[in-house]
Amino acid sequence: MRSAHRVETVRTAERTLMAQLPDGALMQRAAAGLAAACAAALPHIYGSRIVLLTGSGDNGGDTLYAGARLAKRGAGVTAVLLNPTRTHPEALKALLRAGGTTTTPTAPTTPSLINRADLILDGIVGIGGKGGLRPEAAPLAELAAASPATVVSVDLPSGIEPDTGEVNGPAIHADLTVTFGTHKPGLLIDPAREHAGSVRLIDIGLASTLPATPDVESLQHADVAALLPHPSPESDKYRRGVVGIAAGSARYPGAAVLAVAGALRGGAGAVRYVGPAADAVLTRFPETLVSDKGPRKAGRVQAWVTGPGAGDDAAPVAEALSTDVPVLLDADGLRLADRDAVRARTAPTLMTPHAGEAAALLGVSREEVESARLTAVRDLARGYHATVLLKGSTTLIATPDDDTPVRVNPTGTPWLATAGSGDVLSGLAGSLLAAGLSPLDAASAAAYLHGLAGRYAAKGAPTIAQDVAEAIPAAWRDITA
Ligand SMILES: NC(=O)C1=CN([C@@H]2O[C@H](COP(=O)(O)OP(=O)(O)OC[C@H]3O[C@@H](n4cnc5c(N)ncnc54)[C@H](O)[C@@H]3O)[C@@H](O)[C@H]2O)[C@@H](O)CC1
Ligand SMILES: Nc1ncnc2c1ncn2[C@@H]1O[C@H](COP(=O)(O)OP(=O)(O)O)[C@@H](O)[C@H]1O
Numbered sequence: 001m002r003s004a005h006r007v008e009t010v011r012t013a014e015r016t017l018m019a020q021l022p023d024g025a026l027m028q029r030a031a032a033g034l035a036a037a038c039a040a041a042l043p044h045i046y047g048s049r050i051v052l053l054t055g056s057g058d059n060g061g062d063t064l065y066a067g068a069r070l071a072k073r074g075a076g077v078t079a080v081l082l083n084p085t086r087t088h089p090e091a092l093k094a095l096l097r098a099g100g101t102t103t104t105p106t107a108p109t110t111p112s113l114i115n116r117a118d119l120i121l122d123g124i125v126g127i128g129g130k131g132g133l134r135p136e137a138a139p140l141a142e143l144a145a146a147s148p149a150t151v152v153s154v155d156l157p158s159g160i161e162p163d164t165g166e167v168n169g170p171a172i173h174a175d176l177t178v179t180f181g182t183h184k185p186g187l188l189i190d191p192a193r194e195h196a197g198s199v200r201l202i203d204i205g206l207a208s209t210l211p212a213t214p215d216v217e218s219l220q221h222a223d224v225a226a227l228l229p230h231p232s233p234e235s236d237k238y239r240r241g242v243v244g245i246a247a248g249s250a251r252y253p254g255a256a257v258l259a260v261a262g263a264l265r266g267g268a269g270a271v272r273y274v275g276p277a278a279d280a281v282l283t284r285f286p287e288t289l290v291s292d293k294g295p296r297k298a299g300r301v302q303a304w305v306t307g308p309g310a311g312d313d314a315a316p317v318a319e320a321l322s323t324d325v326p327v328l329l330d331a332d333g334l335r336l337a338d339r340d341a342v343r344a345r346t347a348p349t350l351m352t353p354h355a356g357e358a359a360a361l362l363g364v365s366r367e368e369v370e371s372a373r374l375t376a377v378r379d380l381a382r383g384y385h386a387t388v389l390l391k392g393s394t395t396l397i398a399t400p401d402d403d404t405p406v407r408v409n410p411t412g413t414p415w416l417a418t419a420g421s422g423d424v425l426s427g428l429a430g431s432l433l434a435a436g437l438s439p440l441d442a443a444s445a446a447a448y449l450h451g452l453a454g455r456y457a458a459k460g461a462p463t464i465a466q467d468v469a470e471a472i473p474a475a476w477r478d479i480t481a
């Protein structure tokens with residue numbers, strides 16, 4: 001499990017830990033880890049040209065101490081001081097003692113210094129930052145972006161919002177971010193995640209004082225393996241779970257086929273289909289149990305998936321919602337569902353909107369959702385009393401309970417942005433719901449498998465939704481191997 005904590009939580013944990021340690025010990029741990037990561041990013045340290053973009057807080061302090069360590073090993077280190085009179089005094093002394101030099105952002109030589117650097121450390125601002133980079137710092141981000149140097153951000157890319165992943169103005173684009181103690185939510189959530197490059201966590205001993213429950217978490221293979229259902233010797237198809245798919249329409253039969261394709265590979269023992277696309281479903285998947293009744297009368301089902309390709313037919317959506325089993329609402333179903341009916345359900349509901357659908361439900365623009373995903377997913381979960389999986393470049397899953405960490409899916413590929421791949425995901429997640437997983441676990445395991453299957457299907461080239469569904473077993477095998 002990869003965990004991320006909000007700034008306020010990090011600060012409290014740091015205060016507690018600092019009280020147990022000699023002065024400056026934490027900063028030295030951070031600087032040592034940072035210097036080692038920088039050394040690993042360079043072909044050689046001796047003779048390398050390193051530029052430190054240095055703000056006036058402790059983030060600048062970490063950067064100067066790391067610079068001092070690298071200068072002692074023979075690198076040529078220059079600190080560009082954003083605020084020379086308010087720079088961390090001891091860290092600055094350490095750099096100067098090690099042979100480093102300083103300059104200012106407006107010095108005529110600064111652009112060429114940055115352009116000729118091998119490595120740029122971004123120590124402008126860390127968890128103390130709010131809003132995009134200030135006007136005096138913004139030009140440094142532009143110079144760093146234009147330089148061929150490797151850019152390493154200290155703790156986080158300066159200018160991003162650490163708690164939300166929002167980017168409200170100019171911000172550094174890093175190749176590598178070296179973060180301390182715990183991940184910050186913004187390092188995992190787009191658009192900020194995209195600014196962070198690869199992320200390396202340095203242990204500074206903070207785990208001992210951080211709360212056990214993070215604000216945001218990201219499952220890894222072993223976590224997902226522990227969630228996926230395994231048939232026991234006693235299993236039969238009903239015990240493994242039957243997932244019902246009430247989807248598709250005469251106009252969009254393909255959505256039903258693709259949802260069934262995902263569901264058949266999701267671990268349920270059987271897939272039941274109701275709706276106008278039965279012929280198309282059976283032709284492609286003779287394994288499907290087809291019923292000509294609605295969801296309430298179709299036979300035993302442990303979870304319903306409704307909405308993909310539903311068009312304008314609200315009846316099956318309403319009927320599925322009126323059952324007392326978990327319901328996954330996707331695509332047209334999100335629009336057709338009555339909010340009060342969703343809120344009134346006693347069995348769980350899982351909603352799986354993409355940003356456009358989420359925007360319509362929230363009455364905001366798509367851009368607003370994409371720029372503030374964490375807020376959007378939490379607002380929807382609270383507003384509908386449902387678990388919500390918000391799809392897109394960062395897929396997030398939130399429950400209505402604010403104290404449950406939001407999950408960020410770490411797998412996936414932009415090649416998944418292909419028609420019908422969301423239908424595969426809804427079938428897959430519905431199948432896991434039917435197998436007995438909670439909505440949070442079903443959604444996160446499904447997103448994880450789907451993202452991995454997307455990568456396997458694409459292998460760097462365009463793929464189609466059917467291929468994603470077909471790659472699910474390979475992803476499942478790899479996760480559980
Ligand atoms: N507190 C601790 O125990 C530790 C803190 N560490 C470092 O300390 C950092 C936090 O230090 P601080 O609390 O001093 O805060 P920061 O250094 O993150 O930021 C504060 C400074 O940045 C300036 N600033 C704020 N917003 C800005 C913006 N949008 N554009 C440009 N400048 C801006 C402020 O004027 C202020 O001087 C962490 O990110 C981490 O790098 C590490 O040394 C590990 C230990
Ligand atoms: N830029 C992206 N990076 C990674 N995954 C993406 C990206 N864009 C979309 N996806 C994924 O692709 C799938 C598309 O689903 P959706 O938008 O519902 O498509 P459809 O309705 O055509 O099935 C989702 O799983 C989503 O998370």
Ligand SMILES: [K+]
Pocket residue numbers: 059122123124125126153154155156157158
């Ligand atoms: K930084």
